[in-house]
Amino acid sequence: MHPFPPLDMLVPRHIQKIEPYIPSRPDDVLRQMFGCPTIYRLNNNENALGPSPEAIRAIQAVRPEQAAIYPSGDAWHLRQRLAERFHLPPDSFIVGNGANEVIAFVIKAFCQEGDNIITTDRTFAVYEWVAEFSGYEARLVPLTADYSFDDEGMLAAVDARTKIIFLCNPNNPTGTYWNEERLRRFLDRVDGRQIVVVDEAYGEFVAKSDFPNGMELLREYPNLLVFRTFSKMFALAALRIGFLAGQEKIVDVVRRTCVVYSVNSFAQQAAIGALKDADLQIERTRRMVQEARQVLCEELRRLNLPYIAGEGNYVVIRLPMSDTLAYRKLMAQGLMVRSMTGFRFPNHIRVTLATVPVMEKLAAGLARIIA
Ligand SMILES: Cc1ncc(COP(=O)(O)O)c(C=O)c1O
Structure with a gap:
């Protein structure tokens, strides 16, 4: 037997400190563990309506023989379609294996030893995690009392080594958002000194007229990058595909850190399909989510459970x-939710807004566990 490698010496100190993220078990395993015949997945903000008809058609058109062929390394055709939809040049897009992957591209492209990134304490944690396991400081500026990103606090946290500021608009999990005026004011004050990422993973869910469309601000702000995903609104989470957009000069820098071929052909084809009837999917989904929010919030008020319901x-x-x-008790009823201690919201859960009958099941489940 060979000696065990000297991990203390081989593993950098910043990695030694990190706890690995443990994903939830597959549904079949959970069904067996918790003895529930059906699982309602309300933990990952998936779209209960499933992919759009055009996306389904694109997936069904996949031929098994294609599995032998490498995908387009830079999502060529998909970028043409994105360019048409957003009125930007194809080279202003980088497609990744989920928006998660493009977070890593951006951090790798701009940060070096001693640098930091700024985000908040209660938002999507991957910005913080990627920075930290890459050896950079993540400065977490607390959310304000009304759960929104703190513009003054973030600006005060900037120093000479700050490279990137991550904003999640609307925020996961609080649903709060900066309107266009507030985002512009912030970008004006940053004045191009740092890269500002606006993560619009849930942007398509927002129907408010003052909600900013980051894609339309890109021409004015050369330091802005916008993230989008096909996982949420477009219900292609299993295929892992998302993208970033920015001015070509800055996107060209990010492209240097991309792992080519990380986005498979089937995902690219499905995303092209999803763009064909995107507006229909957005309309149907917004309707479902709005109804679900109304029904669930009414039930929560009846149950006297405080909640944060934004966009x-x-x-x-x-x-x-x-x-x-609560997670275990709800799981025993087939209701899979997200426990929020990891998001720095102890004693809170986050639930996905799905169809009305499922929201009613959730409310009944909550009533049972608090009884
Ligand atoms: C705010 C936010 N950004 C990005 C992502 C990553 O999305 P994906 O990697 O599935 O494209 C998520 C997923 O939950 C998210 O909530």
């Missing part, structure tokens, strides 16, 4: 018990 297809609920215990 996006999710609601955060405060429970009179630990979120891990």
Whole structure:
């Protein structure tokens, strides 16, 4: 037997400190563990309507023989379609294996030893995680009392080594958003000194007229990058595909850190399909989410459970018990939710807004566990 490698010496200190993320088990395993015949997945903000008809058609058109051939390394055809939809040049897009992958591209492209990134304490944690496991400081500026990103606080946290500021608009999990005026004011004050990423993973869910479309601000702000995903609104989460957009000069820098061929052909084809009837999908989904929010919030008020319901297809609920215990009790009823201690919201859960009958099941499940 060979000696075990000297991990203390081989593993950088910043990696030694990190706890690995443990994903949830597959549904069949969970069904067996919790003894429930059906699982309602309300933990990942998936779209209960499923992919659009055109996306389904594109997936069905996939031929098994294609599996032998490498995909387009830079999502060529998809970028042409994105260019048409957003009125930007094809080279202003980089497609990644989910928006998660483009987060890593951007951090790798701009940060070096001693640099930091700025985000908030209660938002999508991957910005923070990628920075930290890459050896850069993530400065977490607390959300304001009304759960929104703190513009003054973020600007005060900037120093000479700050490279990127990550904003999640609307925020996951609080659903709060900066309107166009506030975002512009922030970008004006940053004045091109840092890269500002606006993550619009849930942007398509927002129907408010003052919600900014980051894609339309790109021409004015050369330091702006916008993230989008096909996982949420377009219901292609299993295929792992998302993208970033920015001015070509800055996107050209990010492209240097891309791992070519990370986005498979089937995902690219499905995304092209999804763009064909995107507006229909957005309309149908917004309707479902709005109804679900209305029904669920009414039930939560009836149950006296405080909640945070903003934009996006999710609601955060405060429970009179630990979120891990609530997770197990709800799971036993087939209701899979997201426990929020990891998001720095102890005793809270986040639930995805799905169809009305499922929201009613969730409300009944919550009533049972707090009884
Ligand atoms: C705010 C936000 N950004 C990005 C992502 C990553 O999306 P994906 O990697 O599935 O494209 C998510 C997924 O939950 C998210 O909530």
